[in-house]
Structure formats: C-alpha cells, structure tokens
Amino acid sequence: MDPASPDEAPTLLEKQDQGVEKIKSIEVRSAVGGSTALSRQPSEHVKFPTYNEPQVKSKMRKTGFPVKSDFAEDDPKKLIADYDDYVHKTELARGEEACFFTTGRTGEGRPLLMAERGPAAVAGHPVLEFLERAAEHAPRLPALMVERPCPVPGKFGEGPSLALNEWSVWTWKEYRDDVRSLALAILPLLKPLDSVLIYGFNSPEWVISALAASYCGGVWCGVYPTDSAEQVQFKMDHSDSAVVCVDMSEGVKKFMTVYEGLEKAPNVRQVLVWGCSEEEGGDPTLPKIPHQEYVRADGTRVEIKPWRKALTAGRDITDDSKLLGRIADIKPTHCACLVYTSGTTGFPKGVMISHDSLCYQVENGLSEKFGWAQEIGKDGEERIVSYLPLSHIAGTIVDIMTPLAVTGRCCFDEATGSIPGSACVYFVRPYDMKQGTLKFRIATAKPTVFMGVPRVYEKMMSGMQAMLHKLPEQGCVGKLKFKALRKAQRAALQTGKSVEFENLQKLQDPSLKKDALKPHGWSSFWERKLLLKLRRKMGLDQTKMFMSGAAPLAPAVQEFFLGLGIRLGDTYGMSESSGTTVVCNPRSGYGGRTTLDVAGVKGGKNAKTVINGQAAKMGAVGRPLPGVEVACFRDEVDSDGHASWVRCPVVDSLENPDAEGQGEICYRGRHIMMGYFANPRLGEEHVAEIAGKNKCTIDSNGWLHSGDKGCMDKNGFLKITGRYKELLISAGGENIAPVPFEQSLKALVPGISNVVMIGDKRPYNVCLITLLVTGNTGELPGTEELMGPALAVNKNCTTTRHAMDDPIWKDVIQNAIKKVNADSLVCANNAWKVQKFAILPRDFSVTTGEFTPTMKLRRDEVVEIWKEPIEKLYSAQASPSRRKSILERIMPGSS
Structure with missing residues (x-):
C-alpha cells in the first residue's frame, strides 16, 4: 500500500463524521500476516505530534461546552503563571441546560467538556490505538511479566521471588498479537458494545481479555476477586456479558460461582478459563475444569473451554476483515469499560467509562507542559507492580492505561526512530496480599511508579516501625x-x-x-x-x-x-x-x-x-487537573425561606476552615463518566431507577456531585473534611465528621491499627479500636499477637485479649483521647468529643466485612458486626454528674 500524504489521509474520526481533526493513526498490522490499515497513514518515520498540541477545529464546539481560559501557548516563561490561570480560573461557557449523562453505552447526545487548549483540547481516540503504537514503537521490549508456574505459598510472610529470568514475559508485540488473536476468537460471540466479564486476580490473561473486548468494539467489565457469589452473578447478568473469562489458579470456587449463575445470565454464550491444567503447556498441579458445557432450562448452551484454546483458535483465523471493520466503527464516546462501585449497601452501580475519558486521564498526566506525571517514560523502562484490583478504576488507570500510554504515546523520536521510554507491568502472586509476601515482589521488580491505598502505606509504615x-x-x-x-x-x-x-x-x-x-x-x-x-x-x-x-x-x-x-x-x-x-x-x-x-x-x-x-x-x-473545574457548594436559605445552591468562598486556612467555606465537592470536565449503566432487559423500573441516580449525581450544568465535604484555598488546594454519608448526627442534632478524630488518635498511638468513631443518633460519642497484629494484610484480619509499636506499649502484654483489659493500654489510649478532645481543630465543641472506647479482639479486614475490596471502611457494617461492644459502651450506667453533663449538652437548660 502506498502511504497517502498527511494532508490527504482520512482519519477514523472523520469517517465517523465527528467534525474533529485527529492525530493521524499508525498502521494496524493484521494478526494473520500482511498489513491492513485502520486509516491511511503518513510515511514510516513521521514525527508524531505530541498530544498537548491543539488538534481541534472550531466546529468541535457544536458537540460540547468549551472551556475558556487565558493560556500562553508558546512562551515558556509564562507557563507557571498560566498554569494557575488555566487550572483555577476556568469558566464553562454556558448555553441552555443540558443532559450530561446517558444510561446507554453509545454516549450519543452527551456533550463533552472540551478545552480551548492543553490536554483537554486534544481529540479523543479509542484505547486500542495506544496498543498499536506501542507494538510498533517497542515490539521487543517487555510489556507483561508474571511468575509461571506460580510457586505454592509457604509460611506466612515467606515467599521469595523467582529470578527475573525465570518469569514469563510478553513483549509489546506479543501482547498486541495475543489481544488481536483472542479478539478474533470471541468476535462471533459479541455484538458491538456487548460485555466481556473478567473474574480473577491480576494477570496477563486479565488485561489481554479486557483489550480483546475493546478490539471487538465491546466493553470489558471486571469483578473483584473478593466479591460474593451473589455480587458476581448480579454483575454477570446486569452487564449483559456475552463472554466470561474466569481464573481457576486458586481453585474451582470462582468457576463454580460463574457456572451456577449462568441460568440467570441469558446473554452469556461462552466461558473461558485460565489457570487450569487443560491449558496448552498448563501446570498439572492446577485444577481441571469441572464442566465442559452448561445447558439452560430453555435449551440454550454455554460453551466452556480453556482460555488458551480460544487464543490458539484465534491465531488460526486467516480472515480478519470483520475485526478491522468492527475496529473502524469504534467511537471515542463509546463505553470502553464498566467499573462497578464497591458500595456498602445493595447491589453496586455500573459506572460507564468512555474511551475518551480513559485516554484523557493518562494523556493529561503525561502532558509535557502540565502533566503531573510528566517525568514518567522519559528515561528508560518504567516498572509497575500490579496488585490493586484491576476491576477498580485505580488498577485500570495505573496498571492497564498508563503502560499503554507511556509506550504508545505520540512522542516519536525522529533521530532514533523510537520513543524515549516504555513501561512493563509485573504481576504479583494471587496470595501475596493474604500471605504478607507482597514485599518480595516489590523488592524484585523495583517499581519506578507505585500506587497504593492508604491502608497499604499504613501497613508498610507499621512494618518499618517494627523493624526500627x-x-x-x-x-x-x-x-x-x-x-x-x-x-x-x-x-x-x-x-x-x-x-x-x-x-x-x-x-x-x-x-x-x-x-x-x-x-x-x-x-x-x-x-x-x-x-x-x-x-x-x-x-x-x-x-x-x-x-x-x-x-x-x-x-x-x-x-x-x-x-x-x-x-x-x-x-x-x-x-x-x-x-x-x-x-x-x-x-x-x-x-x-x-x-x-x-x-x-x-x-x-x-x-x-x-x-x-x-x-x-x-x-x-x-x-x-488542567481542564477540570472543581468547586464546593452548599445549601443556603434566605430570609424568605428560599433555598439555593451557592458556591462556597475559598478559605484562608485549610488547617482550620470556617463553616461557610465548606460544602459538597463537585467537579466537571472531560473525565466525567458517561453515566450509570441501565440494562433495558431488566425492565422499565430498573431503567428509571438508574436514570434517577444519574440525575442525582450529575446535574444539568455538568457538575458531578461527589458526596464528599471539603474546602479550597486561594491557591486551588483542596481538602476533604468529611463525607456527608459518614457524618454522625448526634442526639442533639450536631453534625460531626469522624475522620479528623480517628486520624489524630492513630497519630498519637502508633500501636493502633484502626479507629472507628460511633455516635450517630447517640447521646455521646464512643470509639472502637483495633491494634497492630501479626498476619493482618487488609484482606485477612491476622492473629491476636501484637507487633511493632503495639508491643512497645507494654512488653508484658503480647495479645489483643490481654490489651483489652490491660490498665497500661487503657491509660495510654485514654490520655490520647483527652489530647484529641482538647484540640479545637479536631473537636469543634463538646458534641464532637469521645467519651468512651473499647479495644476489639481482632483487626478489621475484607474477609470479615469491615473493609471494601479496595480497603475502604464500611462504617455501617462495623456498627452491625460489633454491635455488642458498642451497646456495652452505651449501656454502662453513668454517674449523676455525667448524666447531668450529657443532658445539658443535648437539651440546654434541662438541668
């Protein structure tokens, strides 16, 4: 094929009549040899424009509300000042009120908040373009690495890594080829925008399955490995998954959960299993697939086979024209993945994330002028340790999208014919979080980029403190x-x-x-x-x-x-x-x-x-982020009783913000979700319910209401002061934010693992306390044996059972509570103070129900699980003077 000139080459977005000039795509090579063009491309050694250069025509404004800002495009001396203007003084050009969400996966009719300049001004593109570029730019560099076969777990805390030369490796070309091969295999089973459900621990098979769904014009949907059977089966049905990929490397439990839910998931046509002994070159110690087929009551059949068998079948397909046709129909506004919220009550909501939003997130961070992660990918290989659930948005962005963007971004070096850097993902063992052996994988991979949740950093800190x-x-x-x-x-x-x-x-x-x-x-x-x-x-x-x-x-x-x-x-x-x-x-x-x-x-x-x-x-x-508008809003009632939603003023101090400056944190921009997914097959009532939730979350001016309470200072720094759902409302009607007290108490007593403040509709506040113990990983609660700073409190007290009644422990915690109660920055008045506490016999974890899969605290579950010790704290008889104090606080003048 003779390459067309850059000016003549039609682009994918032009084919889709989006009216947006797009960065020219590179050639998409056929998985069966030869080459087929996704769109005609310039000469082989073209210098690709960087994403932070404006590539937008004026008629783009027809489909969105542009962001206005004063921005110096070329003068580097003004970049610092202009950065502040760009981020903190943006105003959305408002027309008539619009609907900024959808319940369907096409994204039609939903306006995009594009910017005049900067990362948010660049035209969108499908996720797969990153992978195609990466395979062209860095075909022989490692992309995915994993220990295969995975060593069996040993004693808790023991599990040295294999030498790196013993790990299984996918190069970027092999990664791309496997994605395309699997896509060819499952293409006949998927209609455009159908889902592929993935249920298993982080692995190459997980990300290959996700991107194969994307190549088919479909949607990938992850399931938390810790989800209950009921949650898994709900997601399988609600997402309308046509193909389910399930991991059996840790046993048959996940497979059986899927198998038993197939009757109520009528759209599923095939189940692919990895981590089984039947796979090509499989480990004989792995379990066999218990069933080869499922037949529903209506006679429809679901094929069940090894994941690698499907991959091999895809490699044997010689005609990929249908796949390329499906690729050409993908629009940036289409849904790329469903991310289910890890809610604490009821069934989770399916958050629809578009190709455009995923690509904008990573391109924004890597932007050469304004990217907060602009150093990434500039000096050799970046290494990322994959251990956070890929079904969570953090895992999606860091472990899937960031390596794709770093290796496949448009910063082609004309002199060397390559990009400055690449990225490789190192997958940890499925049991590392449970066995306390994550540290071995980190020590071997030596990550250059590390993402953690606060609980992970807290565990690291307690381990280092114990060593010190x-x-x-x-x-x-x-x-x-x-x-x-x-x-x-x-x-x-x-x-x-x-x-x-x-x-x-x-x-x-x-x-x-x-x-x-x-x-x-x-x-x-x-x-x-x-x-x-x-x-x-x-x-x-x-x-x-x-x-x-x-x-x-x-x-x-x-x-x-x-x-x-x-x-x-x-x-x-x-x-x-x-x-x-x-x-x-x-x-x-x-x-x-x-x-x-x-x-x-x-x-x-x-x-x-x-x-x-x-x-x-x-x-x-x-x-x-550049191109994102953030503000805090609060309800205000005027003298006539009319309520209005007003923007909070900036605060003078984040350390001691006034009440007027605090409100609900809201934001809008190109990164906002398409909406929560409503499956029409589940009925009109379901669709109406989801539409209502969308309307409550994204208003008619495009603001997404987070539910978090916070404030901003004059420099644009944001502080979270609480979450409205977490606020405790005392019996006297006082709104109390529990997090400041909890964090302050933990800081004063390093031996504490968790603190939960209780006081909703109660006469006074109490708190539950867990201590640092051996074996706690966040997923598992661990033992009763104290460790590190917890042992230092009283060397004669070595278990949580002893600490519960130990006078030294009680004095240490009581004195710390008094200090926190006396801190006016934490406790605004007497209603905020904690009067009693209880040390619990074990720590919190995911498996025991106190944490979500991403280790967020489930407050309602804590209250339910530990209701007996809570009731004891409130049922203990108070002295007459204490009762008088409580009554005076709840009902002034009652004494």
Missing part, C-alpha cells in the same frame, strides 16, 4: 543505627516540608523569606547514606513516583514517608470521574537522587522554577 523499634535491642551498634536513622528522618522531613507550595512562596518573597523553613543542610548526605539503603532494602530505591488514592492519607503517614525522602502524592477522584480529578505532585527522590535534587531547591534557591511543579501541601489532596 528492634534496633535498640541489638546492642551498641543497633542503638547507633537507630539514632542515625532518626536524625536522617528528621532532616529529610524538614527538607520535604521546605519544598511544599506555601513555603516555596515564602522563599520567593524577600519580606517572608526569613520566616520560611529552610532545607536541612545535611538531608542530602543522610538520604544518600542511610535512607536510600533502607529504601533499597524495600525495593523502592528506584521509585520516582508514589501515589495514593481511594481515601485521604493521614498526615502522620505522610510525615513518616516524607522522613524517608518519599513524597506520597495524594490523588482524589472516584470511579465516576474515571479516576483522578485532583492531585498533589508525587515526585520523590530516587536512584541516588535526593528529594532536594529532584525539587531543584538548594538552600532556597530556584524556588520559583519548582513552585508549580512541586505543588504539594500536607493535609491537602492536591489541585485540579
């Missing part, structure tokens, strides 16, 4: 090491705080410079000599970016890691926003470079050059 507490017991040498490490941590913490946003502003201002915190003069030395060694032992010495999501990080956790030279970048978002909406810059020292080096601040010099790049602030979750 043992040093003084190792004689004089151990005591010297302990003192040196403490000194190093203090130095690194001071330097880390000195390069935060507000301190950098002070360093710029001659009148405030004397009050600014200066970087510690010895931090660079200590970080290189001691802290880097500690990080190397953990496998985190080459990690340049640490991210946290799903819930706000406690300040104590942030400070601990900052003391190791590690900046944990808080991110804020939800499934409904395709992941990140707000982010704190997560740059950190790595590879022998210190935090000070990365920040570019030496003794306060050059602060101006990093003031926006650093963009970090303790206690805040960050600032909005």
Whole structure:
C-alpha cells in the first residue's frame, strides 16, 4: 500500500463524521500476516505530534461546552503563571441546560467538556490505538511479566521471588498479537458494545481479555476477586456479558460461582478459563475444569473451554476483515469499560467509562507542559507492580492505561526512530496480599511508579516501625543505627516540608523569606547514606513516583514517608470521574537522587522554577487537573425561606476552615463518566431507577456531585473534611465528621491499627479500636499477637485479649483521647468529643466485612458486626454528674 500524504489521509474520526481533526493513526498490522490499515497513514518515520498540541477545529464546539481560559501557548516563561490561570480560573461557557449523562453505552447526545487548549483540547481516540503504537514503537521490549508456574505459598510472610529470568514475559508485540488473536476468537460471540466479564486476580490473561473486548468494539467489565457469589452473578447478568473469562489458579470456587449463575445470565454464550491444567503447556498441579458445557432450562448452551484454546483458535483465523471493520466503527464516546462501585449497601452501580475519558486521564498526566506525571517514560523502562484490583478504576488507570500510554504515546523520536521510554507491568502472586509476601515482589521488580491505598502505606509504615523499634535491642551498634536513622528522618522531613507550595512562596518573597523553613543542610548526605539503603532494602530505591488514592492519607503517614525522602502524592477522584480529578505532585527522590535534587531547591534557591511543579501541601489532596473545574457548594436559605445552591468562598486556612467555606465537592470536565449503566432487559423500573441516580449525581450544568465535604484555598488546594454519608448526627442534632478524630488518635498511638468513631443518633460519642497484629494484610484480619509499636506499649502484654483489659493500654489510649478532645481543630465543641472506647479482639479486614475490596471502611457494617461492644459502651450506667453533663449538652437548660 502506498502511504497517502498527511494532508490527504482520512482519519477514523472523520469517517465517523465527528467534525474533529485527529492525530493521524499508525498502521494496524493484521494478526494473520500482511498489513491492513485502520486509516491511511503518513510515511514510516513521521514525527508524531505530541498530544498537548491543539488538534481541534472550531466546529468541535457544536458537540460540547468549551472551556475558556487565558493560556500562553508558546512562551515558556509564562507557563507557571498560566498554569494557575488555566487550572483555577476556568469558566464553562454556558448555553441552555443540558443532559450530561446517558444510561446507554453509545454516549450519543452527551456533550463533552472540551478545552480551548492543553490536554483537554486534544481529540479523543479509542484505547486500542495506544496498543498499536506501542507494538510498533517497542515490539521487543517487555510489556507483561508474571511468575509461571506460580510457586505454592509457604509460611506466612515467606515467599521469595523467582529470578527475573525465570518469569514469563510478553513483549509489546506479543501482547498486541495475543489481544488481536483472542479478539478474533470471541468476535462471533459479541455484538458491538456487548460485555466481556473478567473474574480473577491480576494477570496477563486479565488485561489481554479486557483489550480483546475493546478490539471487538465491546466493553470489558471486571469483578473483584473478593466479591460474593451473589455480587458476581448480579454483575454477570446486569452487564449483559456475552463472554466470561474466569481464573481457576486458586481453585474451582470462582468457576463454580460463574457456572451456577449462568441460568440467570441469558446473554452469556461462552466461558473461558485460565489457570487450569487443560491449558496448552498448563501446570498439572492446577485444577481441571469441572464442566465442559452448561445447558439452560430453555435449551440454550454455554460453551466452556480453556482460555488458551480460544487464543490458539484465534491465531488460526486467516480472515480478519470483520475485526478491522468492527475496529473502524469504534467511537471515542463509546463505553470502553464498566467499573462497578464497591458500595456498602445493595447491589453496586455500573459506572460507564468512555474511551475518551480513559485516554484523557493518562494523556493529561503525561502532558509535557502540565502533566503531573510528566517525568514518567522519559528515561528508560518504567516498572509497575500490579496488585490493586484491576476491576477498580485505580488498577485500570495505573496498571492497564498508563503502560499503554507511556509506550504508545505520540512522542516519536525522529533521530532514533523510537520513543524515549516504555513501561512493563509485573504481576504479583494471587496470595501475596493474604500471605504478607507482597514485599518480595516489590523488592524484585523495583517499581519506578507505585500506587497504593492508604491502608497499604499504613501497613508498610507499621512494618518499618517494627523493624526500627528492634534496633535498640541489638546492642551498641543497633542503638547507633537507630539514632542515625532518626536524625536522617528528621532532616529529610524538614527538607520535604521546605519544598511544599506555601513555603516555596515564602522563599520567593524577600519580606517572608526569613520566616520560611529552610532545607536541612545535611538531608542530602543522610538520604544518600542511610535512607536510600533502607529504601533499597524495600525495593523502592528506584521509585520516582508514589501515589495514593481511594481515601485521604493521614498526615502522620505522610510525615513518616516524607522522613524517608518519599513524597506520597495524594490523588482524589472516584470511579465516576474515571479516576483522578485532583492531585498533589508525587515526585520523590530516587536512584541516588535526593528529594532536594529532584525539587531543584538548594538552600532556597530556584524556588520559583519548582513552585508549580512541586505543588504539594500536607493535609491537602492536591489541585485540579488542567481542564477540570472543581468547586464546593452548599445549601443556603434566605430570609424568605428560599433555598439555593451557592458556591462556597475559598478559605484562608485549610488547617482550620470556617463553616461557610465548606460544602459538597463537585467537579466537571472531560473525565466525567458517561453515566450509570441501565440494562433495558431488566425492565422499565430498573431503567428509571438508574436514570434517577444519574440525575442525582450529575446535574444539568455538568457538575458531578461527589458526596464528599471539603474546602479550597486561594491557591486551588483542596481538602476533604468529611463525607456527608459518614457524618454522625448526634442526639442533639450536631453534625460531626469522624475522620479528623480517628486520624489524630492513630497519630498519637502508633500501636493502633484502626479507629472507628460511633455516635450517630447517640447521646455521646464512643470509639472502637483495633491494634497492630501479626498476619493482618487488609484482606485477612491476622492473629491476636501484637507487633511493632503495639508491643512497645507494654512488653508484658503480647495479645489483643490481654490489651483489652490491660490498665497500661487503657491509660495510654485514654490520655490520647483527652489530647484529641482538647484540640479545637479536631473537636469543634463538646458534641464532637469521645467519651468512651473499647479495644476489639481482632483487626478489621475484607474477609470479615469491615473493609471494601479496595480497603475502604464500611462504617455501617462495623456498627452491625460489633454491635455488642458498642451497646456495652452505651449501656454502662453513668454517674449523676455525667448524666447531668450529657443532658445539658443535648437539651440546654434541662438541668
């Protein structure tokens, strides 16, 4: 085929009559040899334009509400100032009110909030274009790595990795070819926008199945490995899945859950099984597939076969014209994946995420001018450890989309004929989280990018604290090491705080410079000599970016890691926003470079050059992404009793925000979900119910209502102060946010694992406390044996059962509660204070019901599971003076 000139080449979006000029796609090679073009392309060594260059025609505005902003396109000297204007002073051009959601998967009629310039201005494209580019740019570089066969679990906490040369590897070309082969195999079973349900632990088969669905013009839908049978069967039916891919590497339980739900899932036509002994070259120790077919009561049949058998069948198909036709029909506005919320009550909602939103998320982060992750992919291979559920939006963005975008983005180097960097995903073992062996996979992979939820970082912190507490017991040498490490941590913490946003502003201002915190003069030395060694032992010495999501990080956790030279970048978002909406810059020292080096601040010099790049602030979750508008709104009633929804003013201080500045966090932009999916087959009542939920979530001006309570300061930093659903309403009608108390108490008593404040419709507040124990992984509750800082409270008290009645433990916790109660920043008045507490006999976990699959606290479940100790705290008879105090607080003047 003779390549057409760039000006003549028709693009996919033009074929779809979207009226948007699109970056020219590269050639899509046939899986059966030869080549077939998705669209005609320019010459072989064309320099692809970067995604942050505007590629949008004026008639794009016909389909969306543009974002207006003052933005200097070419002058690099103005980038810092213009970044602030672009992020924090955007205004959406409003016309008539519109419907910004849909219940169907095509996305038709839903306006996109495009920007005039920057990452949010670039035309959308299907996810598969990333994979095609990656296979062309880096065909021989590793893309996916996993230990096969997977070693059997040993004792708890023991499980060294295989040598890397023993891991199974997919190169980027092999990855792309397997995706296309599986797509060819399942194409006859899938109509456009049908679903492929994937139920299993993170693995190459998981991501290959997901992208195969995408190549067929379908939708991938993940299931949490910890989901109940009822939840799995609901998702299988609700998603209208035509193909189910299920993992049997840990036994037949998942398969049987799917098998037993096939009767109520009429759209399923095939079940593909990986991790079974029947697979080509399979491990004979793995289980056999119990059934080869399922016949429903109406006579319809469901074929069941090994996943690799389908892959092999796809490789043998010689005609891929139908697949290429299906690919050509994919629109960026189509649904790419369904992400089910991990709700605490009832059945979850299916969040529809479009191709456009997924691609915008990663392209925004990697943007050369404004990307908060712009360093990623610029210096060799990036390594990502995949352990968070791929069915969660964080796993989707970090483990699937980021490697695709890093390796397949349009930053082609004309001189070398390659891209600057690539990315590889290292899959952990299915039992690592349960067995406490994740640390071995991290140490082997040495990730350059690491994503965790707060609970994971808390477990890391408690493990390191336990190790540090043992040093003084190792004689004089151990005591010297302990003192040196403490000194190093203090130095690194001071330097880390000195390069935060507000301190950098002070360093710029001659009148405030004397009050600014200066970087510690010895931090660079200590970080290189001691802290880097500690990080190397953990496998985190080459990690340049640490991210946290799903819930706000406690300040104590942030400070601990900052003391190791590690900046944990808080991110804020939800499934409904395709992941990140707000982010704190997560740059950190790595590879022998210190935090000070990365920040570019030496003794306060050059602060101006990093003031926006650093963009970090303790206690805040960050600032909005470019092209995203974030605001807080609250109800206001005027003198005539008319209620209105008003925008909250910015607060002077995030540490002590006033009530007027706090409201519901809302945001809008190109990253917002298409809507919650309604399956018409489930009836009109179901469709109406989902439409109602969509309307409550996304209003007629495009604002997505998060349900979170928060505030913003003048620099655009956002702080979460609570969640409206979590607010405790006391018997006296006071609204109480429990999280500040819980985090403060944990910070004062490092031996505490979890704190839950109780007080909804109660006369006073109490709290439940769990302690650090061996064997707790978040998935499992662990043992009763205390560990680390929990052992240091009373060396004669070694179990939770002993601690429950131990006077020393009671005094330590009671004194800490008094301190927190006395802190006016935490407890606004007496109604916020905690009066009693109980130590529980075990810790919380996913399997025992207190955590969601992403380790968020399920407060209602905690109250139900632990109702007996809660009732005891309230049933204990109060003294006359205590009763008088309570009555006075609830009913002033009653005494």
